[in-house]
Amino acid sequence: MxxxxxxxxxxxxxxxxxxxxxxxxxxxxxxxxxxxxxxxxxxxxxxxxxxxxxxxSPCSTQTPAQLKDFLDALKPFKLTRAERLQILNLRPKSAVEIYLIIEECEERFSEDDLENMLNIIITTLPRDDDEVEEEEAEEGEEGEPMEQYD
Known part of the structure; x- marks a missing residue:
C-alpha cells in the first residue's frame, strides 16, 4: 500500500x-x-x-472484497464519506448505534432504511464474535437451573 x-x-x-x-x-x-x-x-x-x-476490533476479520461489497451496498443511502467510514470501523449491531453515527438520522432515514442498513452490515461484514454472541443469547434463553446453597 x-x-x-x-x-x-x-x-x-x-x-x-x-x-x-x-x-x-x-x-x-x-x-x-x-x-x-x-x-x-x-x-x-x-x-x-x-x-x-x-x-x-471488527476490522480484524474484514477483507478487501467485503469492504467493496459493503460500500457498494450502502450507495443508495447517500451517506457521507465520514458516516460510511464510521459504520465500517464500528460495525454497529443495532439501530441505536446507527443513530449515534449518522447525523440527523431520523430526518434522513426511515425505520425500514435502518433495518436495511443493519442487514447490509451483518451480511457484508460478518464477524467472528457474532457467533459467540448468538451462542450466549441461546444459553441465556435456555435458562440454566440455579443451584441452591445450604
Whole structure:
C-alpha cells in the first residue's frame, strides 16, 4: 500500500492495520539484511499497541472484497464519506448505534432504511464474535437451573 498524499483521504481501520503490518514486515526484513538498522523504540511500541488494538476490533476479520461489497451496498443511502467510514470501523449491531453515527438520522432515514442498513452490515461484514454472541443469547434463553446453597 502506498500513501500518495497523507492529507487526501480518510483511512479505515482495516487499511491502517494492513499498512502497519506491511511496515512492520518491511522493518523486519531490513533489519535482517542490515543489523545496524534500528528503529526508535517508541515507534515500535506504538505500532505494536495499535496493531494489538485493531486485532480486537471488527476490522480484524474484514477483507478487501467485503469492504467493496459493503460500500457498494450502502450507495443508495447517500451517506457521507465520514458516516460510511464510521459504520465500517464500528460495525454497529443495532439501530441505536446507527443513530449515534449518522447525523440527523431520523430526518434522513426511515425505520425500514435502518433495518436495511443493519442487514447490509451483518451480511457484508460478518464477524467472528457474532457467533459467540448468538451462542450466549441461546444459553441465556435456555435458562440454566440455579443451584441452591445450604
Amino acid at each position: 502506498k500513501i500518495t498524499n497523507a492529507c487526501a483521504a480518510l483511512l479505515s481501520n482495516y487499511e491502517v492495520m494492513a499498512l502497519l503490518d506491511e511496515r512492520q514486515n518491511i522493518q523486519i526484513e531490513l533489519q535482517r539484511n542490515d543489523a545496524s538498522i534500528e528503529y526508535p523504540e517508541n515507534l515500535r511500541t506504538i505500532q505494536f499497541e495499535v496493531t494489538e488494538y485493531l486485532k480486537t
